[in-house]
Amino acid sequence: MKMKLVVTRITILLCGFLLFQISKSRTFQFFGGLTARVNTKQKVVALTFDDAPSPYVNKVLAILKEKQIKATLYEIGKAIEQYPEEARSIVEEGMEVGNHSYSHERMVLKSLSFINTEIQNTNRLIKSSGYQGEITFRPPNGKKLFGLPWYLLQHNIKTIMWDIEPDTYVTGNSDTIVKYTLSHVQPGSIVLLHPFCDKEFVADREALPKIIEGLLSKGYRFVTISELLKY
């Protein structure tokens, strides 16, 4: 009897661990598939920045404008309401805009109606900032399990992850962020940075011009997510 209980507990723990690993996988989800990188031999790369807009929008847009780069910015609905001017500037500068939920809550074990409200409210806000292109989705904290992938598949919305995330491996130092990015990037890579986030991500803002310079000198061309998906 006792043995049976132990086995059941271990099985539950293992299943929980497995589902947790799947929920944060960059390359697998249960429904509809996702994109973490595009398989191509062409030297193209997509820069993606999460958690836009914020007070750092002008600073980041100035860097992109100077280098004549178009990036893809994943916006949080609540932040668009807080920084509507910044959201409009992003569209005016010709950036691609994606949906990063309304509240930035982890979309794991949430109801379909919660997911629907989060995504549709944010799509509406993105459109009201003037954006007219296709809107892809990036899960907050990269987390998804059953409901979110199912919803996205039903609504024909693409899930976009990333294959290069220097913040996970090196933090707080712009030189190591640049070095990590340049040594790991491949043709078709999707780079995730957080230049719109607060103080602890100051290194991402400092690294950005150097990452762009470094990739250009390696012969890379910058594309948006919707352009990358055509390769």
Ligand SMILES: [Zn+2]
């Ligand atoms: Zn985020």
